[in-house]
Amino acid sequence: xxxxxxxxxxxxxxxxxxxxxxxxxxxxxxxxxxxxxxxxxxxxxxxxxxxxxxxxxxxxxxxxxxxxxxxxxxxxxxxxxxxxxxxxxxxxxxxxxxxxxxxxxxxxxxxxxxxxxxxxxxxxxxxxxxxxxxxxxxxxxxxxxxxxxxxxxxxxxxxxxxxxxxxxxxxxxxxxxxxxxxxxxxxxxxxxxxxxxxxxxxxxxxxxxxxxxxxxxxxxxxxxxxxxxxxxxxxxxxxxxxxxxxxxxxxxxxxxxxxxxxxxxxxxxxxxxxxxxxxxxxxxxxxxxxxxxxxxxxxxxxxxxxxxxxxxxxxxxxxxxxxxxxxxxxxxxxxxxxxxxxxxxxxxxxxxxxxxxxxxxxxxxxxxxxxxxxxxxxxxxxxxxxxxxxxxxxxxxxxxxxxxxxxxxxxxxxxxxxxxxxxxxxxxxxxxxxxxxxxxxxxxxxxxxxxxxxxxxxxxxxxxxxxxxxxxxxxxxxxxxxxxxxxxxxxxxxxxxxxxxxxxxxxxxxxxxxxxxxxxxxxxxxxxxxxxxxxxxxxxxxxxxxxxxxxxxxxxxxxxxxxxxxxxxxxxxxxxxxxxxxxxxxxxxxxxxxxxxxxxxxxxxxxxxxxxxxxxxxxxxx
Amino acid sequence: xxxxxxxxxxxxxxxxxxxxxxxxxxxxxxxxxxxxxxxxxxxxxxxxxxxxxxxxxxxxxxxxxxxxxxxxxxxxxxxxxxxxxxxxxxxxxxxxxxxxxxxxxxxxxxxxxxxxxxxxxxxxxxxxxxxxxxxxxxxxxxxxxxxxxxxxxxxxxxxxxxxxxxxxxxxxxxxxxxxxxxxxxxxxxxxxxxxxxxxxxxxxxxxxxxxxxxxxxxxxxxxxxxxxxxxxxxxxxxxxxxxxxxxxxxxxxxxxxxxxxxxxxxxxxxxxxxxxxxxxxxxxxxxxxxxxxxxx
Numbered sequence: 001x002x003x004x005x006x007x008x009x010x011x012x013x014x015x016x017x018x019x020x021x022x023x024x025x026x027x028x029x030x031x032x033x034x035x036x037x038x039x040x041x042x043x044x045x046x047x048x049x050x051x052x053x054x055x056x057x058x059x060x061x062x063x064x065x066x067x068x069x070x071x072x073x074x075x076x077x078x079x080x081x082x083x084x085x086x087x088x089x090x091x092x093x094x095x096x097x098x099x100x101x102x103x104x105x106x107x108x109x110x111x112x113x114x115x116x117x118x119x120x121x122x123x124x125x126x127x128x129x130x131x132x133x134x135x136x137x138x139x140x141x142x143x144x145x146x147x148x149x150x151x152x153x154x155x156x157x158x159x160x161x162x163x164x165x166x167x168x169x170x171x172x173x174x175x176x177x178x179x180x181x182x183x184x185x186x187x188x189x190x191x192x193x194x195x196x197x198x199x200x201x202x203x204x205x206x207x208x209x210x211x212x213x214x215x216x217x218x219x220x221x222x223x224x225x226x227x228x229x230x231x232x233x234x235x236x237x238x239x240x241x242x243x244x245x246x247x248x249x250x251x252x253x254x255x256x257x258x259x260x261x262x263x264x265x266x267x268x269x270x271x272x273x274x275x276x277x278x279x280x281x282x283x284x285x286x287x288x289x290x291x292x293x294x295x296x297x298x299x300x301x302x303x304x305x306x307x308x309x310x311x312x313x314x315x316x317x318x319x320x321x322x323x324x325x326x327x328x329x330x331x332x333x334x335x336x337x338x339x340x341x342x343x344x345x346x347x348x349x350x351x352x353x354x355x356x357x358x359x360x361x362x363x364x365x366x367x368x369x370x371x372x373x374x375x376x377x378x379x380x381x382x383x384x385x386x387x388x389x390x391x392x393x394x395x396x397x398x399x400x401x402x403x404x405x406x407x408x409x410x411x412x413x414x415x416x417x418x419x420x421x422x423x424x425x426x427x428x429x430x431x432x433x434x435x436x437x438x439x440x441x442x443x444x445x446x447x448x449x450x451x452x453x454x455x456x457x458x459x460x461x462x463x464x465x466x467x468x469x470x471x472x473x474x475x476x477x478x479x480x481x482x483x484x485x486x487x488x489x490x491x492x493x494x495x496x497x498x499x500x501x502x503x504x505x506x507x508x509x510x511x512x513x514x515x516x517x518x519x520x521x522x523x524x525x526x527x528x529x530x531x532x533x534x535x536x537x538x539x540x541x542x543x544x545x546x547x548x549x550x551x552x553x554x555x556x557x558x559x560x561x562x563x564x565x566x567x568x569x570x571x572x573x574x575x576x577x578x579x580x581x582x583x584x585x586x587x588x589x590x591x592x593x594x595x596x597x598x599x600x601x602x603x604x605x606x607x608x609x610x611x612x613x614x615x616x617x618x619x620x621x622x
Numbered sequence: 623x624x625x626x627x628x629x630x631x632x633x634x635x636x637x638x639x640x641x642x643x644x645x646x647x648x649x650x651x652x653x654x655x656x657x658x659x660x661x662x663x664x665x666x667x668x669x670x671x672x673x674x675x676x677x678x679x680x681x682x683x684x685x686x687x688x689x690x691x692x693x694x695x696x697x698x699x700x701x702x703x704x705x706x707x708x709x710x711x712x713x714x715x716x717x718x719x720x721x722x723x724x725x726x727x728x729x730x731x732x733x734x735x736x737x738x739x740x741x742x743x744x745x746x747x748x749x750x751x752x753x754x755x756x757x758x759x760x761x762x763x764x765x766x767x768x769x770x771x772x773x774x775x776x777x778x779x780x781x782x783x784x785x786x787x788x789x790x791x792x793x794x795x796x797x798x799x800x801x802x803x804x805x806x807x808x809x810x811x812x813x814x815x816x817x818x819x820x821x822x823x824x825x826x827x828x829x830x831x832x833x834x835x836x837x838x839x840x841x842x843x844x845x846x847x848x849x850x851x852x853x854x855x856x857x858x859x860x861x862x863x864x865x866x867x868x869x870x871x872x873x874x875x876x877x878x879x880x881x882x883x884x885x886x887x888x889x890x891x892x893x894x895x896x897x898x899x900x901x902x903x904x905x906x907x908x909x910x911x912x913x914x915x916x917x918x
Contacts, residue, residue: 070714134903145657146902148717149854153899156847160892266843270725277718328732335725342719343707 016206019356020198023288027054028191030292050295051190052252054288057275058197059244061287064276065352066210067234068217072269073131073151074245076158079264081124081246082253083162083169086176088116089254094179101167114189117250121243128242135238136231155269162261175260183257193251197244201284202356208485209236211474215482218471225431225465226535227457227486271298274338280348282473285355290348294337298330305329352473371504374497374567383409383444383460383538383571390439392425392595399425400436401595409538409571412562414586414603416576422595423575424466427541430573431463432456443538458490460538464528464545472517476508476527479516483534494536497567505563506530507556522553526560533564540565542574546581554578558585583607624757629876635764637872638771641865642826643849644856645778646819648864651853652795653808653815654709656716660700660723662846664693664823665830669740669837670731676742682832689831690824697820700727701813709812724842731839744835767829774825775865778818782861787814795861823849851898 031047060074087095087102088111095107111119131154138146163172170176184190204210209232216223216230223230253259271294279290308325341348385407392400400422407413417423428434430441432453440449448459471479480499487496503512506526511519516527525545532540545561546554562585565572576582582589583603591599591612599609606612643661650658668689675685700723708719751762782788790811793800823845830845831837852871856863874897879890 068714070717134899137903145713145717145854145858148657149851150899150902153895153902156895157892157899160889160895164886164888164892266840270721273718273721326733328729328737332726332729332733335722335727335729338718339704339722339726342711342715342722343704346708346711346715 013203013206015356015360016202016354017199018359019285019354020195020202022355022359023198023285024191024195027051027194027288027292046295046299048187048190048255050291051187051194052248052255053272053275053295054291055190055193055197055248055251056245057272057287057291058201058284059241059246059248060272060276061241061281061284062201062204062244063237063241065282065284065287066205066213066217066237067230069135069234070148071151072148072273073154074242075249075264075269075272076151076155077124077128077242078245078249078252078268079158079162079261080127081120081242082249082259082264083176084123085113085116085120085250086178086253086259087168088119089113090176090178091182094177094182098170098174098176099167103167106168113184113254117189117247117254120250121246124246125239125243128238129235132235132238136235155265159261159265169259169261172261175258177258178254184251184254190251190255193247197248198284198288200240200244201287202354204237204240205284205354209233211478211482211485213237214474215471215479218473219469221433221453222465222469222471224453225433225457225463225469226483226531227454227462227490228482229452229454270334270338274334277346277348278337278341280350280352282347282352283350283354285353286348286350289350293349294334297333297337301330301333371509372498372501374501374505374563385441385443385461385539385571385573387426387430387441388439390426390429390441391437392422392429392434393437398595400429400439402439403592403595403597404439405590405597405600407539407571407573409569410565411587412565412572412574412585414574414576414582414589415592416579416582416589416606417592418577420594421592423577423592424543425595426592427463427543427573427575430456430461430541457535457537458486460491460494461541462532462535462537462539463541464525464532464543466543466547468521468524468528470516470519470524470527470531473515475513475515476503476519477512479527479531480534483531487534487536491536494538494568496536497533497564499534502530502533502564505567506560521548522550525549525557529557529560529564533568533570536568537570539571539573542572544576545574546576546578554581555584561585579607625880628758629880630873631758631760631764633873633876634869635761635767635872636876637869638767639826639829639868640848640852640871641868642771642774642822643845644852644864644868644871645775645861646822646826647849647853648856648858648861649791649795649815649822650819651858652861653791653812654705654716655713656705656720657713657850657854657858658819659717659720659846659850660704660727660842661720661819661823661849662842662844663700663724663727664696664820664842665827665845666727666731666837666839666842667696668692668824668827669831669834669841670735672831673740673742673837682745686828689828690821693824693827694817694820697816697823698813701816705816706812709808724846728839728842735839737839739836739838741836744832748832763829763832770825770829774822778822781818787811791815791818792861851894855898855901 028051031050035043035047056078060071063069063074064071087106088109091110092108095102100107131150135147135150138150162169212223212228213230213233215226216228216233220230249264256263275290275294276287277290278294279288280286304325305327387403387405389402389404390400391398391402403422403426405413405415415423415426425434429436432451432455436449440447442448443460446459448456451459471482474482477499480503484496484499487494503509506529508523508527508530511523516524519527529542529545542561546557549557558581561572561574574582574585586603589600589603589606590597591606591609599606599612601609647658647661650656671692672685672689675688704719704723708715748763752759753762753765754760782792791814794811826845834841848871852867853864854867855870856865856867871894875890875894878893882890882893
């Protein structure tokens with residue numbers, strides 16, 4: 001797979017851009033139609049608020065959707081940016097009235113609002129960078145609690161600072177305000193901001209970094225094993241996301257004409273989060289749908305709460321629902337919507353369905369391209385994996401005791417042993433998921449022990465998992481492409497096969513547009529193999545690749561493993577406890593028992609070995 | 623020196639309430655991996671019950687058990703209505719579900735009572751009564767809080783160590799899936815955990831409400847934050863850590879308040895949050911780390 005075919009070619013970006021335009025048209029067109037129909041100032045104001053909310057929610061979606069980390073802190077960044085914007089844009093006379101003692105000579109500063117927005121975005125993004133370092137330090141993983149708490153703390157810190165620094169913010173009651181008529185009087189900046197937000201949101205999701213972030217969202221561990229460092233993608237998503245949120249927040253301040261600490265706090269966090277999760281947090285289209293649905297729902301609830309059925313022109317003496325139609329109904333509606341969706345439809349209305357995907361399926365149906373074949377294997381310099389005297393101890397349990405082996409590129413080395421012999425632990429050591437207590441391993445003399453998982457994957461040690469770990473929400477094609485992206489970046493020199501050819505070789509060609517989580521067991525295993533091969537590994541580490549497969553499937557798997565390994569010029573380390581499978585596939589075999597190698601040699605030699613018969617066959621086959 | 627001792631005692635009193643709240647949060651986290659952002663709602667609901675009872679002339683002697691009972695019942699109802707439906711869901715869903723419960727409960731009071739603060743009389747001894755220990759002036763209220771908390775923690779410890787339910791709860795907290803395989807009934811354990819969590823919140827709520835003397839629809843945010851943060855400081859999943867976290871948080875607040883110069887004393891809360899964020903950045907697993915290795 002040449003990476004440019006999915007990242008930078010103009011054609012690949014056409015659809016997301018079309019999608020962003022379609023969403024923009026729906027929001028703006030629908031809004032204009034509504035306010036034209038009602039013709040009231042209140043209707044116009046409602047639409048303006050909806051458009052600004054859409055910017056903010058799409059901004060939050062870029063982080064929460066792509067990384068899977070729940071953030072309560074984005075509105076806190078909105079507060080930071082909102083204050084920077086107000087401090088820079090409000091005129092001197094007004095500031096002299098409200099905050100005469102403002103620090104940093106801010107009283108004298110008066111910038112054009114658009115420039116003030118740019119500076120506000122820059123300032124908040126710088127803050128986000130620091131927070132992002134912290135989030136990374138805490139090991140933010142998908143849905144990680146620590147990260148969520150840090151973002152929550154951020155929200156409260158900004159709120160407390162805003163309340164307690166009246167010289168800067170005008171404090172809790174007065175706040176900062178534009179002079180009368182100083183606030184936003186045209187919608188053009190809002191339209192511009194919305195378009196930027198939608199385009200950025202869609203482009204990021206389709207970009208290389210966006211895909212890698214989504215892969216890490218789906219399975220953090222598998223992503224690391226594929227050579228992805230999730231923290232880098234998360235940081236990028238955070239910065240872009242904060243930039244968009246702050247743009248929206250500044251527009252909100254400009255439009256409102258004022259800012260108070262309470263404007264960007266719990267209530268607004270709730271409103272935006274509910275919009276995001278109701279629509280579907282994993283997609284920009286979902287975020288927009290949530291904004292529309294919740295704006296309509298909230299307005300309806302507010303009006304019902306005020307006037308009951310008279311909203312519909314039905315005046316009843318004693319309306320039957322008076323006990324529900326009370327003031328503040330819209331707040332209950334928000335809470336109930338959040339709770340209801342979490343319980344019954346946690347993925348939201350649209351999940352990660354994007355309008356451009358839908359359009360593409362509708363108007364540009366997939367071509368019936370024939371399955372491509374693997375390219376001829378090129379000659380590669382042979383690699384050598386050496387594992388020396390590895391010890392692993394879990395508390396009092398010795399999982400590996402001085403295990404060692406040698407494997408060359410181009411050969412298939414089987415590792416066999418009963419359950420608990422330490423086979424999976426050995427793979428875990430070689431892929432950085434378990435730190436060995438002692439011992440070392442190297443490829444071509446390059447020492448690798450102690451490297452983090454994603455570095456080992458980049459060094460060429462790529463694994464599959466005994467318990468499947470696919471990127472479930474991504475399609476078959478995307479699963480393999482993500483790996484190909486990493487390979488293109490880190491092994492430009494190695495033999496890489498087209499992602500599509502690997503998919504075809506794995507027998508998944510007709511399933512390539514399906515989500516990985518919809519595949520059956522055998523296909524999932526084959527997809528893991530194809531994904532690992534797309535990483536262009538030096539050594540492919542297969543952890544029980546046939547577990548759960550039928551005998552005939554296992555036989556087919558042997559051919560697939562060999563075919564792929566040849567095509568990418570990789571050595572294979574395959575683990576299993578099925579002697580027939582291992583002897584069928586391997587050139588050489590190591591027998592592991594109680595954490596040590598008790599025998600090694602060709603399949604015939606191993607089968608004839610007395611210790612093996614006693615230790616392994618004696619107990620497992622006897 | 624005297625000031626420090628005084629602060630320590632104040633911090634202990636404050637920390638006691640946080641410890642009870644945090645323990646309730648940790649117990650629930652143990653059985654269903656749920657960080658309960660709705661924990662403070664137990665105090666909101668009990669607060670309105672107390673307000674109703676006290677304005678109808680009930681005595682505090684009856685209101686105290688009323689608060690505890692209401693907290694337990696509320697905890698069980700919330701489990702039944704909301705949390706039982708998201709068992710085993712992703713962390714993301716669980717977090718937002720509890721966040722949603724928080725908002726629904728406070729919105730209901732907003733709808734049916736009002737947004738305004740509801741005041742109720744506090745018992746006289748909670749405000750003015752003190753006793754001296756050498757140079758130290760100790761509030762009777764703090765003394766009662768500390769003593770009752772210690773007794774409660776002792777009783778909880780006995781419950782956890784000596785009963786089948788306690789064993790099941792600790793087993794579930796250590797490894798929920800395995801505990802279930804070993805025959806621990808998840809329904810019973812989860813409901814029991816929510817009841818215990820409600821009981822602890824109820825006892826904390828008595829003190830919280832006696833000190834506050836008022837309630838509002840959003841009154842739950844503060845105790846929720848204190849409980850959740852303290853549990854996190856201690857390391858989620860560790861019951862002992864949660865209690866320690868509660869005391870640590872109480873002490874940190876009191877000490878910060880006395881050390882910060884007057885002009886920024888209002889920022890105490892902000893500093894506490896910033897400290898907690900730093901704690902999570904450098905020690906995301908809390909003080910008392912619980913080993914959580916993912917099997918691959």
